[in-house]
Amino acid sequence: MAFSIESATMESTKPLTSTTSTGASFVELSAALAPWPENKLRAGPAITNAIPHTMRLFAPTLNGLSFFMEPHHFFTAQRVLIVAGKGGVGKSTLATSLAYLSARSGMRTLLVSLDAPSTPIPPHDLLEQITVSPGRALADYLATKGLGLLSRQLAKSGIMELVATTAPGLDDLLVLGRIKAFEQELRADVIIVDGPAAGHALDLVRAPAQLKRAIGNGPISSQADEVIAMFADGTRCKVMLVTTPAITPVTETCEAAEELRDQAGVALAPIVVNKYEVLVPTIDTTSLSPNSRDALQYLAQRGVAQTDALGVLSDSLELPQLVTKRHRLTGEELVVALAEDLEEAIKAMP
Incomplete structure (x- = not known):
C-alpha cells in the first residue's frame, strides 16, 4: 500500500513571515496559492502505470460504502510496538505521538524510552x-529473583550500568526482558517503545539469540527464549520503521525492513513517512516576481524528489505507509499535530 492524493478545497492559508531559500516571502506565495486546492494524504495501494510512481485516491468500497480502520484496531493488532528509524527522521517525536494517540483513543498506554526523554x-x-536503561532493567530482574539486597548494593556502589554491559548483547537483552515483562504484566493495553536507530534495530532483535548461543543454558538463556518468543509472535510485538520522503533514508529503511523481516523474522507494522511536504500545484507564474518563481520551482522539484523516493519505498516494500506532514511546530503542539496526521492516515487504511 502506498499513499495517494485527494484534492480538497483549501479553507484558509495562514501567511508566514519567513522567506524561502530563494528569497521569496511565504506571504507572497500564500497569496498566489490561496485559490488553489490543498493536497491531502490518504492511504491507498501503490499504483503502477505509464508515469512512474504516480499516486491516486483509493477508498475501498463495498456496495457503495467505505470501510476504514479505527485507531483502536490498529493499536491492538499487537501489544508492543517498537519504533525505529534513522537519526533525524523524527523517530522519538513519532513514538510520542503514537503513544498520545493510543491513549486518546481510550487505551491504557505505556511509552517506554531507552534514553532520557527529549x-x-x-x-x-x-x-x-x-x-528503561540496562542498569535499571538489571535491578528489576534481580529484585524479581529475590536478590533485592544485591541489587541495592550494586546500585549504591554506582556500578549497576557497568555490570549490565559486561557481556556483548547483555544490555539489549536486559532492556528487552523488561519490555517483555511489561507486556506480560498487562499494566497497559498498548506499549510503545521509542527504540533504536534503524541500523541498530537488527542488532537489538538479534541480541537474545546471539547471547543464548554464547552462554548456553541458565536463567539468562531462559530470558532470551522468552524474548525470542515475543519477537516471533506478530500479535505480541512488531517493529515500526520511520523514514522521511528522501532517497537516502528511504533506501536505509528498505534495507532495515528486509533484514528485520527476512533475517530476524520480526513482524513489521506500517511504515511512517514523516516530514512530508504538501505538493505545490501548478500555477501561472508570469505575474510573480523572479524570487517567487524560483521558490515555486524549488518546491516543485522537491515534490518530484519526494514522489520518486516514495515510489522506491512502495516498489521495494509491500507495507502500508502512514504519511505525516512537516509541521512548523515544536514541543507538545508538534506531538498533537502528528497524532492527528497519524489518526487520519490510520483511518484511511483499508
Whole structure:
C-alpha cells in the first residue's frame, strides 16, 4: 500500500513571515496559492502505470460504502510496538505521538524510552512514560529473583550500568526482558517503545539469540527464549520503521525492513513517512516576481524528489505507509499535530 492524493478545497492559508531559500516571502506565495486546492494524504495501494510512481485516491468500497480502520484496531493488532528509524527522521517525536494517540483513543498506554526523554509529552490520564536503561532493567530482574539486597548494593556502589554491559548483547537483552515483562504484566493495553536507530534495530532483535548461543543454558538463556518468543509472535510485538520522503533514508529503511523481516523474522507494522511536504500545484507564474518563481520551482522539484523516493519505498516494500506532514511546530503542539496526521492516515487504511 502506498499513499495517494485527494484534492480538497483549501479553507484558509495562514501567511508566514519567513522567506524561502530563494528569497521569496511565504506571504507572497500564500497569496498566489490561496485559490488553489490543498493536497491531502490518504492511504491507498501503490499504483503502477505509464508515469512512474504516480499516486491516486483509493477508498475501498463495498456496495457503495467505505470501510476504514479505527485507531483502536490498529493499536491492538499487537501489544508492543517498537519504533525505529534513522537519526533525524523524527523517530522519538513519532513514538510520542503514537503513544498520545493510543491513549486518546481510550487505551491504557505505556511509552517506554531507552534514553532520557527529549520530547515533551502532552498529559493524559491513560498515558504513562518510563525510561528503561540496562542498569535499571538489571535491578528489576534481580529484585524479581529475590536478590533485592544485591541489587541495592550494586546500585549504591554506582556500578549497576557497568555490570549490565559486561557481556556483548547483555544490555539489549536486559532492556528487552523488561519490555517483555511489561507486556506480560498487562499494566497497559498498548506499549510503545521509542527504540533504536534503524541500523541498530537488527542488532537489538538479534541480541537474545546471539547471547543464548554464547552462554548456553541458565536463567539468562531462559530470558532470551522468552524474548525470542515475543519477537516471533506478530500479535505480541512488531517493529515500526520511520523514514522521511528522501532517497537516502528511504533506501536505509528498505534495507532495515528486509533484514528485520527476512533475517530476524520480526513482524513489521506500517511504515511512517514523516516530514512530508504538501505538493505545490501548478500555477501561472508570469505575474510573480523572479524570487517567487524560483521558490515555486524549488518546491516543485522537491515534490518530484519526494514522489520518486516514495515510489522506491512502495516498489521495494509491500507495507502500508502512514504519511505525516512537516509541521512548523515544536514541543507538545508538534506531538498533537502528528497524532492527528497519524489518526487520519490510520483511518484511511483499508
